[in-house]
Amino acid sequence: MPLILFTGYPSSGKTTRAIELKDWLTKKIDSPGYSGPPLQVLLVSDSSQGISKTSYEASVEEKKARSSIMSAVERQTSKNSIVIVDSLNYIKGFRYQLYCVARSLGTPHCVIYTAAPIEFARNINSKRPDGYPSEIFENLVSRYEEPNSSSRWDSPLFTILQHSPDETIPFDQIWETIVEKKAPPPNLATAIDPVTESNFLYIMEKSTKEIIQKIMDSQNLGISTVDIPDGNCKICLLFFSRFFLLYVNLPGRPVTLIELRRLRKQFISINRIHKLNINSISRLFAEYLNSNF
Numbered sequence: 001m002p003l004i005l006f007t008g009y010p011s012s013g014k015t016t017r018a019i020e021l022k023d024w025l026t027k028k029i030d031s032p033g034y035s036g037p038p039l040q041v042l043l044v045s046d047s048s049q050g051i052s053k054t055s056y057e058a059s060v061e062e063k064k065a066r067s068s069i070m071s072a073v074e075r076q077t078s079k080n081s082i083v084i085v086d087s088l089n090y091i092k093g094f095r096y097q098l099y100c101v102a103r104s105l106g107t108p109h110c111v112i113y114t115a116a117p118i119e120f121a122r123n124i125n126s127k128r129p130d131g132y133p134s135e136i137f138e139n140l141v142s143r144y145e146e147p148n149s150s151s152r153w154d155s156p157l158f159t160i161l162q163h164s165p166d167e168t169i170p171f172d173q174i175w176e177t178i179v180e181k182k183a184p185p186p187n188l189a190t191a192i193d194p195v196t197e198s199n200f201l202y203i204m205e206k207s208t209k210e211i212i213q214k215i216m217d218s219q220n221l222g223i224s225t226v227d228i229p230d231g232n233c234k235i236c237l238l239f240f241s242r243f244f245l246l247y248v249n250l251p252g253r254p255v256t257l258i259e260l261r262r263l264r265k266q267f268i269s270i271n272r273i274h275k276l277n278i279n280s281i282s283r284l285f286a287e288y289l290n291s292n293f
Contacts, residue, residue, distance in 0.1 A: 115162060
């Protein structure tokens with residue numbers, strides 16, 4: 001059942017709002033007027049996973065923290081649960097990964113953004129005895145990637161203006177979105193293949209390597225659109241397949257081979273677990289690049 005992601009600056013009030021939403025959903029499900037299937041509301045958070053604020057000081061520890069959140073979400077998401085993820089979720093690539101989990105399971109998904117001015121969050125953080133160390137707070141704020149409702153992995157998007165004293169959670173709208181509406185069917189880029197080909201990893205490594213090489217070649221030649229060797233799609237400034245057209249928004253600078261290799265390594269690491277349909281690898285990698293540029 002539904003997956004709800006909270007995102008926002010550190011100390012912007014995500015945990016307070018997540019608890020409010022959990023309590024409201026629980027009361028809604030327990031009310032006499034609810035006639036749907038029995039549901040359990042679960043909260044996955046840094047606290048529940050034993051993740052300390054200093055875990056965000058070093059990249060290695062931060063990756064472990066995100067892995068812990070991801071594992072908990074995958075473990076607890078089921079037809080009988082509503083999972084609320086109360087974590088920073090400040091990297092759009094990580095929000096995309098969580099979105100893929102929801103899509104692969106055919107469950108609704110939404111993002112709640114606790115929007116606040118930096119100074120507002122900084123002031124709250126400084127007053128908390130358990131706040132983020134100043135250096136970590138500033139680093140996280142500088143790297144925060146704001147959600148965009150035009151991106152599928154950030155949509156539907158509900159924004160709560162935390163610095164507005166009268167702002168409330170749009171409970172009814174969220175309920176309609178995640179419970180009363182049918183989840184979109186898994187697409188080829190996120191559907192799990194029930195039969196994993198024995199050469200899955202080889203094909204994924206080969207396909208992604210060829211795409212990276214094509215992007216580098218196209219940059220050197222000044223070409224905006226190039227053919228992918230498998231003949232099913234094109235990628236660079238435009239990514240085309242038989243099914244849809246997707247823009248890959250390359251940054252306003254040359255993309256380095258080191259950067260592409262890093263993203264490729266991350267992509268392979270993610271999908272080594274999810275084992276996607278091999279026919280969707282090229283398109284999914286394009287979407288992943290798009291979410292990380």
